[in-house]
Structure formats: structure tokens, C-alpha cells
Amino acid sequence: xxxxxxxxxxxxxxxxxxxxxxxxxxxxxxxxxxxxxxxxxxxxxxxxxxxxxxxxxxxxxxxxxxxxxxxxxxxxxxxxxxxxxxxxxxxxxxxxxxxxxxxxxxxxxxxxxxxxxxxxxxxxxxxxxxxxxxxxxxxxxxxxxxxxxxxxxxx
Amino acid sequence: xxxxxxxxxxxxxxxxxxxxxxxxxxxxxxxxxxxxxxxxxxxxxxxxxxxxxxxxxxxxxxxxxxxxxxxxxxxxxxxxxxxxxxxxxxxxxxxxxxxxxxxxxxxxxxxxxxxxxxxxxxxxxxxxxxxxxxxxxxxxxxxxxxxxxxxxxxxxxxxxxxxxxxxxxxxxxxxxxxxxxxxxxxxxxxxxxxxxxxxxxxxxxxxxxxxxxxxxxxxxxxxxxxxxxxxxxxxxxxxxxxxxxxxxxxxxxxxxxxxxxxxxxxxxxxxxxxxxxxxxxxxxxxxxxxxxxxxxxxxxxxxxxxxxxxxxxxxxxxxxxxxxxxxxxxxxxxxxxxxxxxxxxxxxxxxxxxxxxxxxxxxxxxxxxxxxxxxxxxxxxxxxxxxxxxxxxxxxxxxxxxxxxxxxxxxxxxxxxxxxxxxxxxxxxxxxxxxxxxxxxxxxxxxxxxxxxxxxxxxxxxxxxxxxxxxxxxxxxxxxxxx
Numbered sequence: 032x033x034x035x036x037x038x039x040x041x042x043x044x045x046x047x048x049x050x051x052x053x054x055x056x057x058x059x060x061x062x063x064x065x066x067x068x069x070x071x072x073x074x075x076x077x078x079x080x081x082x083x084x085x086x087x088x089x090x091x092x093x094x095x096x097x098x099x100x101x102x103x104x105x106x107x108x109x110x111x112x113x114x115x116x117x118x119x120x121x122x123x124x125x126x127x128x129x130x131x132x133x134x135x136x137x138x139x140x141x142x143x144x145x146x147x148x149x150x151x152x153x154x155x156x157x158x159x160x161x162x163x164x165x166x167x168x169x170x171x172x173x174x175x176x177x178x179x180x181x182x183x184x185x186x
Numbered sequence: 187x188x189x190x191x192x193x194x195x196x197x198x199x200x201x202x203x204x205x206x207x208x209x210x211x212x213x214x215x216x217x218x219x220x221x222x223x224x225x226x227x228x229x230x231x232x233x234x235x236x237x238x239x240x241x242x243x244x245x246x247x248x249x250x251x252x253x254x255x256x257x258x259x260x261x262x263x264x265x266x267x268x269x270x271x272x273x274x275x276x277x278x279x280x281x282x283x284x285x286x287x288x289x290x291x292x293x294x295x296x297x298x299x300x301x302x303x304x305x306x307x308x309x310x311x312x313x314x315x316x317x318x319x320x321x322x323x324x325x326x327x328x329x330x331x332x333x334x335x336x337x338x339x340x341x342x343x344x345x346x347x348x349x350x351x352x353x354x355x356x357x358x359x360x361x362x363x364x365x366x367x368x369x370x371x372x373x374x375x376x377x378x379x380x381x382x383x384x385x386x387x388x389x390x391x392x393x394x395x396x397x398x399x400x401x402x403x404x405x406x407x408x409x410x411x412x413x414x415x416x417x418x419x420x421x422x423x424x425x426x427x428x429x430x431x432x433x434x435x436x437x438x439x440x441x442x443x444x445x446x447x448x449x450x451x452x453x454x455x456x457x458x459x460x461x462x463x464x465x466x467x468x469x470x471x472x473x474x475x476x477x478x479x480x481x482x483x484x485x486x487x488x489x490x491x492x493x494x495x496x497x498x499x500x501x502x503x504x505x506x507x508x509x510x511x512x513x514x515x516x517x518x519x520x521x522x523x524x525x526x527x528x529x530x531x532x533x534x535x536x537x538x539x540x541x542x543x544x545x546x547x548x549x550x551x552x553x554x555x556x557x558x559x560x561x562x563x564x565x566x567x568x569x570x571x572x573x574x575x576x577x578x579x580x581x582x583x584x585x586x587x588x589x590x591x592x593x594x595x596x597x598x599x600x601x602x603x604x605x606x607x608x609x610x611x612x613x614x615x616x617x618x619x620x621x622x623x624x625x626x627x628x629x630x631x632x633x634x635x636x637x638x639x640x641x642x643x644x645x646x647x648x649x650x651x652x653x654x655x656x657x658x659x660x661x662x663x664x665x666x667x668x669x
Contacts, residue, residue, distance in 0.1 A: 047253060049253070073356075079342065080301065080339050081297075081343035154237070
């Protein structure tokens, strides 16, 4: 985390050891280098239940994941707390994280998932060229999105 | 940039990559009369481990191997670091390095066990195995026991904070390096963690009390569920004390007789063999002196509590004694006792974290040692799910890893999980149909071992599990898929 007073929380998740699965953390790494004020950045191999506590207190939350199918280069989708949580020890959904946040920490940030299209998920380090290109688009997209959020004061 | 989501012109489908290493499949073979002949638990995972690290530099291993498993990266990180200690000739770490690594390890065990018990096991235990899937899930726990569910989130968060302070980032954690660690624990980090240390111990006591209460209320039915006698394997300290970070191998049989004791990690291949069976990608480890048929064993919390002579933290030791009294001092062989043992270890981990945080060695700058390089490094650690082996061979000219052998906790429990499925299938199969009841019970039996695969998870009371009923001629009589 970079600041306790930030109003946006961007969490990229995935495994950099599984090639394009590392798109989420790669995006966060790129944003870290920009040092955007008032934006908390975090990355992990996967979502975990304690992320429900971490996002409480932020106005906007962006979950960034690799997408194994779907539109190129990326797709943004609003996400709401799940009325029934899909929960596993190996993967918790963004909906579940929001539900834990709401149930336990009485907070309901606006949230989105950003799926960046990937192509290869084998045991290999580094992104494929196509995923790298999608990452570049995603970085620009998120910067623009954050700018809009700030301009509207997270309305 | 306008996306489909913004324009609203088509349905948005984002398919996040499934971050699991495989899925589970159970086949139940029946004879002409419909009796269970054999049930098998197939795990399709863990391919590519060794290939993943071959050719990499040995000093990369502690970082690289974290990517093998997003569930317990710290265990792989520390086990690889211990193996590379051997490679760089660091036979004895500095007190600061060893204690910081231990703190990291107990943080990992604490958060992993808390997650498993409160969010995965407790729905089964609190609502019963036959409860409807709509209720038998973590949401049911949140609604019925909101304080318990919230404590789990905060315990998990605390454990992650311990890991963050000792290992660094969640991805690419670099705390442990060959021969030591790369940073001490600062006074600020120590004080931040210390302020909640007593609360974590208290919540662990309460969680364990809840687990005991549920288990005792379940009585013999719960204790006999999926139960069978087995050998038990773990590391223990030289004096027989439970030690999750370092020690030598001890194996006991189902009656508590020692099979072997104080076996150095470097000698594991003399005592442990690995059998390949054509129907499973996962190997079946066994104790060589007992052979493939009888040498299989359990690992994990149950094996560790059964195997040790004592625990060196007072509250956990008191609980261990109460637990062992159930078997009159002999090992407990009940599958569902895993949960009880897991909570004893949760308490032990909380006590250890508090103890270590008060140790001034953690602020020492004396962090790394080295000696004469060796071409091979073998290490064992007790990961939350059980004994974990890392074995590397290195070309000392190029520093590259030429060969690796990893035996992960779930592999060590492979035969035990198969036995559990077998027992449950025989007990709950009725007719030639896979009922919801049978699925529920198979699921609960596997989950007790907390295996590192998706089918042991708890998605709305379901899991990614394929169960096939196979007739005497090999035909699939019935099939059900969950998850």
C-alpha cells in the first residue's frame, strides 16, 4: 500500500510464473512506477478473504485479472457484492470480497473487474507479445479511468 | 477507450484464469451386486514442477518456487531457502535469520489454518454434512456466527501482515535468501504486530474451543467418519518437540510405535520411496521399510500432533494433552480430528508469533552466513498441509539447478485421501446412483486433509469434483460433477 488516505484501490492478481496469468500484477507494477497520488496499489497471486478488509474505506476498487477468453485487449465490468458468495480456498471472487467488505466492515465501495486478455498460461515466465500489447492498452485505460474518477471526485 | 462494457451493446463475460493446479476426480468401482470394490481419488496436477526450476540459478529458487502454488508460497519460499542454505554451506544460520524465518513461517501457518477452519471446515461442522448447500457455506457461517466469520478474516489478515513484514511483497517475496534473510524486523514493524498478538492468541483459544465443542457434539459419528488406522510422518525437533520450521523425520505407526526417528533430511530417499500408479499423475510416497502396500502415511496437523512428544508453548501443549488423551496416548486416527489438530497448531502459531516478536534478536543486523559450496541441497519443512520436501542438484561451476525433486504435502497424503474416499464410499453409497448425500460426504472427507487443489474447496457447498460410478464391466453407471 502507498497511502492510508487514498480513495481508489487497484488490486492486480495472478501468477507471473504462469505466463499471461501475470497480467494483473504486471499492470500494478507499471502503475507503481507512476506513483499516482491517492491510489493504493496491491498485487497478489489471488484474491483472499482479507482483501475484504483492505478495500474498506476506499471509494472505488478495481480488480485486475487476466482473462483467458473474451474481448481484446480488455474488458471492464461493474461488480457488486454477491448475494451468495462463491468461495474456495484457491480462489475468491471479487463479488465475494465485496460481500465480506459489506458484511464485516460496513463498507460498499464502487467496484469493477478489469479483464486483460491473455493467451498462454503455461509454466513460463513473462508475457506473450500479444498480452504485452494488451497490457500497454490497459495501462493507458486505467490511467484515464483514474483521471476521470479524480475529476468527478469519485462520484 | 470505449469498451463493450461502456457501450452496453453485448453481454460482458470475463473469464478469470482459474488459479488452481488441477481438479479432482473420484471413481467408485462396484461389483455386480452393487458393492464398492474400490474407490480412487485422482488428482490431476503438479505437472511441471521440476521442469519449472531446472536451469535456473540456485539463488533464484526461493523466489521462483513461490509461483508453484499461490496458496502456500511462503512454505515453498522457506523450504527452497533451507535447501539453498545447504548449497552455500550455511550449516547454522545466525539467530536473527532463523528467528525471522520462523516468524514468517508461523505467520503463514496461522493464516492458512484460520482460513481453512473458519471458512472451509466450519460450515460442514456447524451445519452438518447433509445441510443444504445454500446453508452449508461461509455465508451461512457469516449469518449464523458473524463474530466467528469476522475473526477469521482478521486472523488471516494478521498472518498476512506477519508475512509482509518478514518476506516483503506478496508476489516475489524475497525475505529468505541462501544463508539467511535480507532484512531484520524493524521496531516499527514489531510494535505494529505486537499490538494485536494477544488478541490473536485469544481468538485462537476461542476458535479451538468452538472446534472442540462441535467435535464432541458430533460424538462417535463424527470421529468415525472416514476413519482408518495409518502411519504418521512429520519432522520433530531433536528432543521430540513439535517444530514446524526445522527438524528431522519421525514416523510412527497407527499404535504409536516408532518406525524411524531423527532421520536427517539429506537421507530422506533412504527411507521414503515414491510409487507411480498409472491412473494418477500424483505419486504415492511410502516408507521403504514397510513396502508400498503398508508404508503409506498421513502428514499434516494430525500427524504432527500425533508424532511430537510435546509442544513448547503452554496453551497449545495443554490442548495437545487433552487431544491425545482421547486415544489414551496413542495416535488419533480419525480423519475429522484433522480439524481439531489444525486448531491446536493455530494456537501454537499464535503463541510462537507473540514469543518471537518479543525477541530482540529480530532487530539484529547479523543476517547471513556462508561456507563451502555443495552440489546438492535437501530441505524439509512442515507446510500448513504437511511435510514438504525440496531437493536440488546444482552445477557448482554455473550455479544452475540441474535436477529438482519436490514432494509436496498433498502428495504425501495421497494414499490417505484415497483411503478416506474408499471408506466414505463404502459407508454412504446406496444403490447404483451418486446421491447428493454421497457427494457431500466424499467432499467432507477429502476436505479434512486440506489438499492443495480445487476440488477440496467450498464454493456454495460444492467443489470441483467429478465422481464416477463404474460397473463391473467398466461401464460408467452414473456420473456427477460439482463446481
